Amino acid sequence: MALVIERTIDQGPPAASDLALVAKNVVKAFHASGKDEKNKRIRAVDGISLSVLRGEIYGLLGANGSGKSTLIRLFSTLLEADSGQVTIFGYDIRDDEMAVKRLINRVSVEASFFKKLSAMENLVYAGRLYGVAPAQSRLRGTKILERLGIDAKRHDEPLEKLSRGMQQKVAIARAFLTAPTLLLLDEPTTGLDIRSKREVQAFVRELRAEHDATILLTTHDLEEAERLSDRIGIVDRGKLVAEGTVAELLTNANVSTLEEAFMGLTGHKLEDADERSEPHAP
Template sequence: MAIEIRETTRDQTRADLRIALEACAVRKIFRPARGLGAGGVAVRAVDDVSLTVRRGEIYGLLGANGSGKSTLIRVFSTLLTADAGEVRIFGYDIVRDELAVKRLINRVSVEASFFKKLSAMENLIYAGRLYGVAPDEARPKIREILRRLGIDPRRVSEPLEKLSRGMQQKIAIARAFLTSPMLLLLDEPTTGLDIRSKREVQTFVRDLRDEHDATILLTTHDLDEAARLADRIGILHQGRLVAEGSASELCARHGTGSLEEVFMTVTGRRLDESDDTGGGAGTE
């Protein structure tokens, strides 16, 4: 399947091949439901965001809770339709060429979502089948990925619900890697992991990029993680992309010594303060 995907993209132009993801003026507003008992205000979750992720790059989206990171990732994952703007992944339009885009991407979200009663192996074999990876091909790949993620092979047959949160999250990451995505969307993948697991996942993310030519878009509210992993960082604040550059560029541009200070300078608040005080990323 991975080979097929790479063959497909050869049809794209050279310019498209250098750009993994291109988002142009993306906007998403959540409006309150109509009808009896409905209330609330419209929330401008993503507000005119444009960004480009180059092939082979690790791009970190940094923002507080409620800043629009997950909404943006959900748009890129084809799970949410933007109200305005355009998104292209390796040259494919995310709406018009949805199935082609789906073959190129995978996503790890903050919740490791699995069939809880099924084992890690059963869940991963199922995921592989959905992406055209036959079980015979998937099994050795799964064992290798889990070994590199530090999962005890004896535990792959246990129901997922019996594994710790950290192990479940590693298996979610293994699920994404199994399908050899060209663009991997990681939505706060290390949230809730202990320091050792966090480091193992971060090392694996880097290895995936270096060894498998993957492009990675990572959302996080962990400044160290962003600095350690990302080639470039975008800072989202109230649905808007308010700064972009490498960690050193951002520090130099704002005359600060750390990403934390950059964040406070461009957003006017600390990273651990939620953006959704007052109704969301931005209210209308």
């Protein structure tokens, strides 16, 4: 509980420039995958509205299959919503896709890389796509990789030789390389050991503190949500069922732990997958 950063939110609605992301009633449905469910559609995201303030770390907390990754993919313009509206720093993601793409970066567990190339070569390549000069990518890349606990002697090894956890860190390094204004992190620490988890979490906080970064992350780790997020949004079956600081969530649910708040709001444990369908790849 100690690490919760309180934000004063009783000063009326924020000015437009203070809003990094605004989602209004976003809906995305998929055809169900089971053989008996041919005509069934699942609303992976079922009318979600939320706002992320500039400079905020906002954590989306939800069970497997609750719709977190779909929401992140919609925000990053990888998927198109069936209905609803999303603006990022005032740009509509449908009408101003290019402007939005310059402002955001998304990291997912399934990051795609050139596995035969080294971490550094991948960073340089990614930098080029964003107009970052190779020398600058190398300089920044070295710093970020070392900061994330990847020893310099591994920077030039083929990526396929690095552990999954290390590869995930390289994905994070790649996203930070271009200093995005809004960073979308889909389960940034899933699959990492405790130490790597802590390194990544510390780095995320550092980034927010030192750069003008806004971070929207998903997690199904209660402790991580609590440690990292200024505000938490609880997602269940494609809906945002509650939102607030940890203190607000606890007060509103009249409980003393985030786990109890989650149970009270959703009627199930965080470990229990959303049973709408089989889990889908992130």
